[in-house]
Amino acid sequence: MTTVGVPAGWPATEEEARAVQDELRGRVVLDEPGPPPGSGHVTGVDVAYDDALDLVAAAAVVLDAATLDVVAEATAVGRVSFPYVPGLLAFREIPTVVAALERLPCPPGLVVCDGYGLAHPRRFGLAGHLGVLTGLPVIGVAKNPFTFTYDEPGPARGASAPLLAGTEEVGRALRTRDGVKPVFVSVGHRVSLDNALAHTLALTPRYRLPETTRRADALCRRALRQAAQRTAPGGAQEATTRQAPTS
DNA sequence: GCGACAG
DNA sequence: ATCTTGTCGC
Numbered sequence: 001m002t003t004v005g006v007p008a009g010w011p012a013t014e015e016e017a018r019a020v021q022d023e024l025r026g027r028v029v030l031d032e033p034g035p036p037p038g039s040g041h042v043t044g045v046d047v048a049y050d051d052a053l054d055l056v057a058a059a060a061v062v063l064d065a066a067t068l069d070v071v072a073e074a075t076a077v078g079r080v081s082f083p084y085v086p087g088l089l090a091f092r093e094i095p096t097v098v099a100a101l102e103r104l105p106c107p108p109g110l111v112v113c114d115g116y117g118l119a120h121p122r123r124f125g126l127a128g129h130l131g132v133l134t135g136l137p138v139i140g141v142a143k144n145p146f147t148f149t150y151d152e153p154g155p156a157r158g159a160s161a162p163l164l165a166g167t168e169e170v171g172r173a174l175r176t177r178d179g180v181k182p183v184f185v186s187v188g189h190r191v192s193l194d195n196a197l198a199h200t201l202a203l204t205p206r207y208r209l210p211e212t213t214r215r216a217d218a219l220c221r222r223a224l225r226q227a228a229q230r231t232a233p234g235g236a237q238e239a240t241t242r243q244a245p246t247s
Numbered sequence: 248g249c250g251a252c253a254g
Numbered sequence: 255a256t257c258t259t260g261t262c263g264c
Contacts, residue, residue: 047254049255084255086252092255093254115253125253146253184253 004056004078004099010091017088018122025124027132028117034110034137034191037202038066041109044212045100045130047093048224053231054080058096059219060104061212065202068211074103075223086146087121090129098133110191110199111138112212117188119148119163119171131189138188139196141210145173145184155179158201172197176204183208 011017042065047058055077062072076099082091093115101108117127117140127140145163150173153159157178163171163186171186174197185200187193203210 047255049254051255084254086254089253120253140253142253144253147251 004076004096006079006081007095010081010095014085014088017082017085017091020091021088021122021124021129024129024132025122028124028128028188029131029190030118030187030192032137032190032192034139034195034199035065037195037198040065041071041107042199042203042212043101043104043108043111044210044214044216045097045111045113046213046216046220047096047114048217048220049080050224050228051080053228055224055227055231056080056093056096057220057224057227058093058100059216059223060097060100060108061215061219062104062106062108063203063212063215065109068203068205070215072104072106073215073219074100074105075219076100076103077223077227089115090124090126093126094130094133097130101134101136108136111136111188112199112203112210113138113140113188114213114217115142116140116146116171116184117186119146119165119184119186121147123170125186125188127186127188137190139191139199140171140186140188141200141213142184142186143209148184150182150184153182157204160197169193174200176201176210177208180208183210 078096116125131138
């Protein structure tokens with residue numbers, strides 16, 4: 001299997017990365033509604049890491065938006081391209097995620113990623129960055145509110161409350177399951193906030209997190225295990241070798 | 248200056 | 255993100 005390298009010119013310092021964000025943030029498109037929920041394709045992307053082995057595994061899983069059945073999936077394995085720095089997550093995830101998306105046999109439709117879009121210190125999180133680089137409609141669904149504030153939404157699935165940076169609404173806290181902690185939805189690229197919420201609800205008939213991220217999460221972990229196995233001393237032998245009984 | 252901080 | 259067993263509940 002091939003390994004995705006760090007792209008030429010990829011920022012090496014936090015200062016360079018912030019400069020890239022400041023340059024690209026203007027290319028985010030916010031005035032399109034995006035595809036209607038329940039039709040076409042919806043694709044989840046996620047990434048898993050093994051920092052000790054310097055490995056990143058990304059997965060892209062395409063679902064039929066109406067049935068939530070898996071239509072296609074792809075993975076890519078690469079080297080870690082950036083350390084984790086709050087606000088600079090995109091530089092850690094994007095090269096391998098883009099490689100996985102490129103390996104899909106069909107158009108991804110709407111992309112759903114872990115993390116934020118507009119809900120970001122410079123209003124340019126992973127979802128916006130991925131959208132600008134691919135041109136695809138992208139939304140972000142995060143598990144945590146980061147540094148933002150929100151009032152607790154009502155207890156029923158579907159209830160939501162603004163996610164606030166001061167007084168600016170950068171996304172929404174959305175209850176996807178009765179009585180369960182909300183998820184945090186923000187716009188990435190070419191999708192309205194209301195439509196992003198509708199998509200998120202359509203993707204959560206049973207669990208708190210969207211089916212897209214659940215499927216992508218499971219797949220990228222699988223891909224990482226296999227890659228780590230091939231990388232580790234002893235390689236595939238290690239996994240299939242049984243220790244002889246002692247004494 | 249110190250602490251907090253998507254994944 | 256990742257380290258990690260059992261356990262409470264539908």
